[in-house]
Amino acid sequence: MPVVLTFIFLYGNFFLLNFKKGSLILKRLLLGNLAAAQGLWQAGCDFISSYPGTPSTEITEATATLPDIYSEWAPNEKVALESAFGASLAGHRAAVAQKHVGLNVAADPLFTMSYTGVNAGLVIFVADDPGLHSSQNEQDSRNYAKAAKVPMLEPSNSQEILDFTIVAFDLSEQFDTPVLIRLNTRVAHSQSIVTTGDRVSYSKPYSKDISKFVMVPAFAKARHPLVEKRIQDLAAFAESSNLNQLEFNDTDIGFITSSSAYLYLKEICPDASFLKLGIVHPLPDNLIRQFAAKVNRLVVVEELDPFILDHVKALGINCVNINLPCIGEFFPNLLADKLGKPTPPTIELDENIPARPPVMCAGCPHRGLFYSLKKNKCTVLGDIGCYTLGAMPPLSTIEMTLCMGASIGATHGFNKVLGTKSEGKTVAVIGDSTFIHSGMTGLTNVAYNQSNSTVIILDNSITGMTGHQQNPTTGLNIKGDPAGKVDLEALCRAMGINRVRVVDPYDLKSCDTAIKEELAAKEPSVIISRRPCALLKNVKHKPPLHVDSDKCIGCKSCMKIGCPAISMKNGKAVVDQTQCVGCEVCSQLCPKKAFARES
Amino acid sequence: MKTKNIIIVGVGGQGSLLASKILGHLFVNEGFDVKVSEVHGMSQRGGSVITYVRFGDKVYSPIVDRGQADFIVSFELLETARALPFLKIGGQIVTNTQQIDPMPVITGAATYPENLVEKIRAKGIKIDAMDCLSLAKQSGSPKAVNIVLLGRLSHYFDIPETSWQNSLKANVPQKFLDINQRAFALGKQFV
Structure with a gap:
């Protein structure tokens, strides 16, 4: 029991x-x-x-x-x-x-x-x-x-x-x-x-x-x-092995396939024959030959690279080429179309449907920091995480994203070759979890080989993009129990970075000052932008703000931060009360102090 | 039974996962083969999200492609319009009339289309358009939008009310059951 x-x-x-x-x-x-x-x-x-x-x-x-x-x-x-x-x-x-x-x-x-x-x-x-x-x-x-x-x-x-x-x-x-x-x-x-x-x-x-x-x-x-x-x-x-399965039905067409492609084909061509591979490496040559010999037309259906196809061809077996792309995900209609099967009719509106790209959440601590980077016209080399969204309008700051940790290595190389042309305006941005994952070695290189680089660690106290996992900087383990905790400031100093400072990204003024001062410094520096992810359950939010429409002059200053809770209605800013978490970043931009809380 | 296809669409963070969980539970208990497919990750940050629910005697594919959905259940009106090509000819839409501006509309790069319900209806499409947010608030919580939608959807299935209620009970916390039962009833009663 x-x-x-x-x-x-x-x-x-x-x-x-x-x-x-x-x-x-x-x-x-x-x-x-x-x-x-x-x-x-x-x-x-x-x-x-x-x-x-x-x-x-x-x-x-x-x-x-x-x-x-x-x-x-x-x-x-x-x-x-x-x-x-x-x-x-x-x-x-x-x-x-x-x-x-x-x-x-x-x-x-x-x-x-x-x-x-x-x-x-x-x-x-x-x-x-x-x-x-x-x-x-x-x-x-x-x-x-x-x-x-x-x-x-x-x-x-x-x-x-x-x-x-x-x-x-x-x-x-x-x-x-x-x-x-x-x-x-x-x-x-x-x-x-x-x-x-x-x-x-x-x-x-x-x-x-x-x-x-x-x-x-x-x-x-x-x-x-x-x-x-x-x-x-x-x-x-x-x-x-029974992990590889032969299904002989109508032998006019036979598919060698695996994974989700098999599932789609079973509905598109339910009467076809299949060699469904459960072991994709190494491939069973004799089984493939045996299957190929029994079907009139052999088709290999696999997402991404022609991994199975190249192997089958190398065995000297003829396959029917149905021009499947090696790019993107398969969908049932795509496969049906390539196989000459009908696809269902569809209905569309004669209307332009605006895209809905993912955005930084209302109250996201990254927003204030990115606004400050944009204001200072920084060249921002980015990393992997929610904050990659900082590349999108209206913040439009990140200019490079490659792989985990690459922001720091790339900034180092960028500054080494451009010297004073890029030092003083180029920064790396990297999340807390990504920094521990593979940013530490990059920062060691910055300190060791002394590039005049500024690294900003966006410490939101969680691994955000993947849905809130703990990491070595949070002090909690996978079960949420107390665990060892990396002290980011001490760690950066121990690596040889003398200039390490912490800012609150909800405070635009201090972000701006920190960015200006650290970029001006003639040595490597680290800014830790620290504020927990707004979606964390234990984060207490202030009540939402609203706009006093008498004070609002419709200047759209508050729109520069790309907050999903703020929109313009009839020339005035409006705050969506269901989304706003009261971070007050918008109110710091308003020249007329039009943002307020219900008293 | 021929496989039935439902797609649930909305904006990341609106709570479509609970709706698909309840439907999955319901159809399994009714003895069907079931597949539910959802995408996690980047799209959940306020982007368009889509969940597929399929049930029948034997279901292979976990996804529903364009022109294949018997039902579109939508949390947001723009997403209803976006999902329209997924609808099978003769299919049914159950939608919330709530509008959430996407970033291109917020920044002024695009405009939110007007009168979408009327435009969809003008195409000869069956659409139940409800202010689910108000109905949810009326039932006791603005978060019950998903249950209002399911209440309306329940109209279109030959599945006993008790089965729906059992799936609700099994998937929502006991302390919110009353609210959700009211939300379900309000959705179901919608005319």
């Missing part, structure tokens, strides 16, 4: 309880990422360490609500994977979950972990984002499986995520390898019905084995042939 209580607590509600062979089976609608957490739990995983990243974040958030899996937010994906490796080395099943670009950060340990193999099973979730719903690029993680020579599984729905996760641990131990599980936005963020089961427990002893785990050249040289043999063994396994 404790199991029942656990789940009802975890997912908040219902579900059909079936008892089967004495074990508890629950059937329920589950988000793909929660199915991954459930799979980890059932597989006896004891440890997960991750850095948040859409669309992977909920996996680790969910395991943290379970008593049996130690779960943590790591400072970045590299540390997370190294920690999971340590847990595996110690004989406990371990996992990490990250978005596609997170695997770039964790690539270093991954490639050599391929050589060492594991002790207990190690599973790596990587969630791709075709269509860039919430990412800076559209890279295809399958290339990592090939490059690192490790197996990659690709489930298409929540039940498969759960089942594949359990299988992945077995494969990891059987073939002595980390196992990648590739998700995408649709699969990770769709709910479908799953049947769940009980947890198994698993552990094995640690024993010293330096030829396996100390990757110095002599030992690594001896491991490499094992890696090559392993990928051949895995390919042989993939030929007969």
